[in-house]
Amino acid sequence: MEQNAKSQSEPSPASPAQHATIQDVARRVGVSVSTVSRSFTRPNLVSKRTRQRVLAAAHKLDFSISRSAMALKSGHSFRIALLLPSPLDEWFNVKVYEGLAEVVSHAGYDLSVFTISNNDTRREFFTDMPVRRNADAVVLCSFNTRRDELGLLRGMGVPVIGINTYSTIGLDASVSINDAVSAQIATRHLIGLGHRRLAYIYTRHPTPFHFSADNRHRGFQEAIRQSGKDIQQNLISCPLDYDPVNAALTQLLELDPQPTALFFQTDDVAIPVMYRLRRYGKEIPRDYSVIGFDDSTYAAQIGLTTMHQDPTELGKIAGQKILALLNGQKLEHPFEHPLATLVLRNTTAQPLYPSSSSSI
Amino acid sequence: MEQNAKSQSEPSPASPAQHATIQDVARRVGVSVSTVSRSFTRPNLVSKRTRQRVLAAAHKLDFSISRSAMALKSGHSFRIALLLPSPLDEWFNVKVYEGLAEVVSHAGYDLSVFTISNNDTRREFFTDMPVRRNADAVVLCSFNTRRDELGLLRGMGVPVIGINTYSTIGLDASVSINDAVSAQIATRHLIGLGHRRLAYIYTRHPTPFHFSADNRHRGFQEAIRQSGKDIQQNLISCPLDYDPVNAALTQLLELDPQPTALFFQTDDVAIPVMYRLRRYGKEIPRDYSVIGFDDSTYAAQIGLTTMHQDPTELGKIAGQKILALLNGQKLEHPFEHPLATLVLRNTTAQPLYPSSSSSI
DNA sequence: CTGTTAGCGCCTTCAG
């Protein structure tokens, strides 16, 4: 709208908050709006000269294509929903976000995060379905979807992609670390060093819809079973919501006989526990060998031996699958199950006093 | 679930990806589209009975209001741009994101993150201005904007809000920790304990557009000056991009005489340095008192004395300011400068051997 | 309280 145009032949585009539309650009260049539109979306359908004049005028008028209009017209929302069972600020979540964003943003998509942290938000989300017609794809990250909820999601008619989901049922694609096998690798490392008294330390998620890495514990047990050795295993379970580090420490120090090796389900418990253990005279790896899982913040810097996984990469892979799917392509391998890799650093070693049951 | 409705008189809305529009709902209920629209956006303008029938029908048809259409019609994009000079996965950034998201999402706004990590992305962003007409507000977080860039941003005609920005010039509102004064508090704590040989340890951001906490160093120096004591200060500068922990350690251990207290510009360097210091026989707080800044991940768990700040809260405050501004309100106090607060934990103490220059 | 109507800004046939 050239509102109260003052005797100017050009509408002054400078100060007012009023934005130039495609019409303004067309008028200024003396072409039709179609030509302007095409100059942006299908440049090769416009003569070079015309296009350049259009682009120049657009730049001068501070014009850009409106996403809202594009979205309405095209029927796409250019938005991808990311469902999280825990806050974005968790290491895994934010890394996934970054990988995902990097891939899809180049294709013009935005990310909308939905954190489902309790039963209220969960019901709210799946009742109101705010993503319906407002997302071109849905990503489920570590999210334990119920059957009916998956049905609702699928009813949206957009691709549903999983990252670290329990199963692939009902998903169009997914990429999930094989936690069980990865944990076996870690456990075999400990056993191979000669450890015969192990402890597995993990945090219970307070909510039932966080698909956390329970499979890691299964892998731990399976590796012990397969070793055929007589191995003592202790299970230390910590509440997530109240001082898990303290819980881990107290339970660990009470164990008698003491384990010689600790498998932490996640680095983020291992790191502060290791730090505080020293106050109680425990040296690592002298008194305990410690292996973590994730290779998250500080792990490399403090020398924690751990199972490395790369959530950024998972996000990127998911993003690529989404783009392909949105592009109408059929995926060759819709479901991927990468392994975490063992990174040897300074926190594992042979036990100081080899167990008498050792077969060495 | 009425999926694959057999012999139903209702058009089966289930399987096809085709979504119901406001028209479909109106038709089904036998009202006009306006009534449907109002039932969602201005419920109190519609009779309760009608509204309920509309909502029921909408639910049955899996209908929700299209954000794209709303956006186009209203001229708003319902999107807020967040400009970051470093990856979202940094503690501060993701916390800000969460606070911001929590506040603005309830008002129907989405967040779009733009990470300006080098001169290319910077130029790209400020040339193409992808946010123009595509964001209802811009948040600058720790971002060192140049004068001309601020001009461009302001030219968008939307509120520009700062979080931890260097100055308030050109901003409609901002909330920034007073780093200088906060750092003085920390430094006075150290001096008050009797320390006379201090080291300030920080990482240099490799890019010029990250407004990092340089003011903290100024505060450190100012507190020393104001103390009127004869205090030796060492400056340890670490590269951000290559093993800052190692750099900090090597420089620190070379110092002669050794400092008795360390002020880390950010916790994230303090934590791994403290961890590795033990290997070199250094106990904390016996050999060094350590104070950090941020109170970030693990700080509480490992007992780090630090200056606590709450970026989530900064995000929330910024979000509220944005909402008010978007609502046409004038802010009473557009610019806020909260202080970080000293949190005493276990890493500071009196020096073992009081300095001879001590005035005790 | 409810219906009618005119666009919001753009893209995409369809003709030139």
Added chain:
DNA sequence: CTGAAGGCGCTAACAG
């Protein structure tokens, strides 16, 4: 290669 015209789905006046 370019122009004209019809909507995409919704909201906001106006009328009733």
